Amino acid sequence: xxxxxxxxxxxRSLEGLVGRRVVRAEVRSPVLVRYPALAxxxxxVSGRTFTALDRRAKYLLxxxxxxxxxxxxxxxxGRLLQQAPLDPVEPHTHIILHLxxxxxxRFADTRKFGGFYLIGQDREGAPPGxxxxxxxxxxxxxxxxxxxxxxxxxKGRIKSLLLNQDIIAGLGNIYADEALxxxxxxxxxxxxxxxxxxxxxxxxxxNQVILESLALGGTSFSSYVDGKGNKGHNVExxxxxxxxxxxxxxxxxxxxxxxxxxxxxxxCPRCQPGRTSRRRNRAVxxxxxxxxxxxxxx
DNA sequence: AAGAAGTCCTGGGCGC
DNA sequence: TGCGCCCAGGACTTCT
Numbered sequence: 305x306x307x308x309x310x311x312x313x314x315x316r317s318l319e320g321l322v323g324r325r326v327v328r329a330e331v332r333s334p335v336l337v338r339y340p341a342l343a344x345x346x347x348x349v350s351g352r353t354f355t356a357l358d359r360r361a362k363y364l365l366x367x368x369x370x371x372x373x374x375x376x377x378x379x380x381x382g383r384l385l386q387q388a389p390l391d392p393v394e395p396h397t398h399i400i401l402h403l404x405x406x407x408x409x410r411f412a413d414t415r416k417f418g419g420f421y422l423i424g425q426d427r428e429g430a431p432p433g434x435x436x437x438x439x440x441x442x443x444x445x446x447x448x449x450x451x452x453x454x455x456x457x458x459k460g461r462i463k464s465l466l467l468n469q470d471i472i473a474g475l476g477n478i479y480a481d482e483a484l485x486x487x488x489x490x491x492x493x494x495x496x497x498x499x500x501x502x503x504x505x506x507x508x509x510x511n512q513v514i515l516e517s518l519a520l521g522g523t524s525f526s527s528y529v530d531g532k533g534n535k536g537h538n539v540e541x542x543x544x545x546x547x548x549x550x551x552x553x554x555x556x557x558x559x560x561x562x563x564x565x566x567x568x569x570x571x572c573p574r575c576q577p578g579r580t581s582r583r584r585n586r587a588v589x590x591x592x593x594x595x596x597x598x599x600x601x602x
Numbered sequence: 603a604a605g606a607a608g609t610c611c612t613g614g615g616c617g618c
Numbered sequence: 619t620g621c622g623c624c625c626a627g628g629a630c631t632t633c634t
Contacts, residue, residue, distance in 0.1 A: 306628095612625105
């Protein structure tokens with residue numbers, strides 16, 4: 305699941321694209337060209353040269369000499385790879401940009417959640433959330449004071465708010481869980497209940513988990529690889545995500561998983577104690593399954 | 603306004 | 619062995 309560190313790693317691995325010209329765009333799955341319409345997309349991309357590679361939150365911005373940005377979101381399973389024509393084309397390859405040095409920039413995405421947007425200076429056609437993105441971890445705007453201000457009165461659960469891109473841009477499920485573990489904060493806590501000290505700690509560990517993952521080339525949990533096909537090594541660094549039932553690295557108790565806001569939240573019940581109201585924290589397992597079965601029967 | 607829930611998508615895992 | 623259901627989750631839309 306590419307989050308900020310993974311997308312930044314892809315960006316760095318593709319910097320060789322700068323100066324390359326798109327000779328031809330081959331779109332096998334038109335739906336993945338999210339904006340503009342396919343014909344216009346092809347016209348505006350063909351013949352253009354990449355001038356820089358940028359990133360905003362989880363969006364990759366491939367800048368073109370026309371002034372347009374080719375915006376790519378990998379979502380869950382997207383991969384952007386620069387490969388030689390003879391390299392085997394992996395399954396689920398939906399878009400191929402043929403470049404002037406003979407190489408190909410290929411976009412593959414098993415679940416087709418990701419996509420391309422070609423955006424002009426006016427930003428028309430950009431996804432609605434793009435304009436609302438909040439500050440990123442490691443940025444100057446991301447400060448303890450900012451977090452206090454933005455979380456101070458929110459009734460939502462801290463886990464959900466960490467995933468809200470309007471509040472912090474670039475965090476996803478993995479790093480939200482990892483940061484909460486390090487801050488020793490239960491994912492189901494109401495944001496407004498966090499003390500100033502806890503928010504300060506939260507700020508510090510958010511930066512920490514992102515920085516550590518960047519140093520390791522990101523987390524290759526399922527399908528993520530960088531632009532050269534290399535996996536990241538941050539999986540070994542994960543303390544709670546994907547470790548349900550395994551012993552906590554701090555206390556040895558089993559890591560638990562609950563659902564918050566429709567997303568799994570991994571945490572250590574002993575190291576991250578919370579006012580675990582059973583009403584709010586729906587356990588994953590037989591109870592949830594029987595509830596689903598009940599819904600089906602109705 | 604804000605929070606919660608539903609939606610898209612499909613390979614892999616699991617139960618029967 | 620094989621069928622079919624469930625699950626993963628980023629960010630959107632819809633409902634409350």
